[in-house]
Amino acid sequence: MYVLVADDSRVMRQIVIRTLRQAGYDWKIIEAADGQEVYDLALAEQPDLILSDWNMPNATGIEALTALRQAGCDIPFGFVTSEGSQEMRDQAEAAGALFLVAKPFTAESFREVLEPVLA
Amino acid sequence: MSTTLVAVGRDQILTITQDVFAAMIDGGEVLVTEQEGPAGDFADPVCAWVDMTVELLGLGARAVVRTETAAAHELTRALLMMGPDEAVGPEDLVDAFGELANVVGGNVKSLLAAPAVLSLPTVAAHPPELAQSQFMQDLTVDWRGYTLVVSLWLIG
Numbered sequence: 001m002y003v004l005v006a007d008d009s010r011v012m013r014q015i016v017i018r019t020l021r022q023a024g025y026d027w028k029i030i031e032a033a034d035g036q037e038v039y040d041l042a043l044a045e046q047p048d049l050i051l052s053d054w055n056m057p058n059a060t061g062i063e064a065l066t067a068l069r070q071a072g073c074d075i076p077f078g079f080v081t082s083e084g085s086q087e088m089r090d091q092a093e094a095a096g097a098l099f100l101v102a103k104p105f106t107a108e109s110f111r112e113v114l115e116p117v118l119a
Numbered sequence: 120m121s122t123t124l125v126a127v128g129r130d131q132i133l134t135i136t137q138d139v140f141a142a143m144i145d146g147g148e149v150l151v152t153e154q155e156g157p158a159g160d161f162a163d164p165v166c167a168w169v170d171m172t173v174e175l176l177g178l179g180a181r182a183v184v185r186t187e188t189a190a191a192h193e194l195t196r197a198l199l200m201m202g203p204d205e206a207v208g209p210e211d212l213v214d215a216f217g218e219l220a221n222v223v224g225g226n227v228k229s230l231l232a233a234p235a236v237l238s239l240p241t242v243a244a245h246p247p248e249l250a251q252s253q254f255m256q257d258l259t260v261d262w263r264g265y266t267l268v269v270s271l272w273l274i275g
Contacts, residue, residue: 008239009214009215009217009218009221010211010214011195011198011199011211011214011215011218012218014198014199015143015198018200055221055237055238056239057239081225082221082222082224082225082226082228082237083228083237084225084226084229085228085229085234087234102226103142103143103225103226104138104139104141104143105142106142106147
């Protein structure tokens with residue numbers, strides 16, 4: 001698996017990658033620091049999965065997802081964000097996201113949402 | 120209306136803070152406990168805050184986390200899994216401590232009475248001064264012997 005992890009916080013990207021490994025997913029990772037980079041790297045690198053923060057500079061995660069879908073890119077996309085309200089989950093789903101993991105998360109949080117995607 | 124919007128209890132702030140620290144820093148162990156009495160002034164403070172704005176109402180809330188810089192260094196080391204003697208650079212401090220406030224604030228946002236937009240975190244020695252009438256709630260906690268204060272303010 002080739003996975004794009006996006007968060008404007010380098011610390012949070014490290015925590016996401018560390019937690020994925022704890023969950024048993026020893027994947028090849030590329031990183032993005034804002035929504036524009038998510039869009040550019042997704043199209044250039046064609047990862048198998050995108051795990052993205054929502055609130056980022058230079059385009060939010062949902063703006064990046066919307067732009068990718070408009071560009072015909074259907075790479076599976078999930079949010080990892082500090083905002084886990086029902087409103088955000090509905091908005092994420094409407095834009096084409098497969099899941100939303102709320103921060104703080106555990107290895108189990110990732111397994112719960114990723115196992116159905118990987119099945 | 121404004122007080123209804125930000126009707127977040129101290130117990131809820133404590134639960135959020137304990138969950139965030141346990142999951143992100145302390146390997147699932149709850150090491151954050153409520154500290155009785157006021158925190159007092161920090162000698163070398165550092166603050167991180169996020170704003171939650173309800174655009175339709177022109178109102179919102181600000182969640183502020185403040186502590187001693189030494190504690191923020193320790194938090195940064197823990198988040199980045201650095202050794203106890205490794206020096207913490209200013210960029211890592213801003214990133215790590217800001218992200219902590221971001222996750223706390225994002226969880227507080229889900230408790231607000233109306234949908235709000237969360238800002239990116241800001242880190243500085245002191246937050247912008249707000250009127251005492253805007254103060255809503257605060258909580259002083261102990262984490263590994265360090266004192267942190269999480270406070271909630273009305274803005275707008």
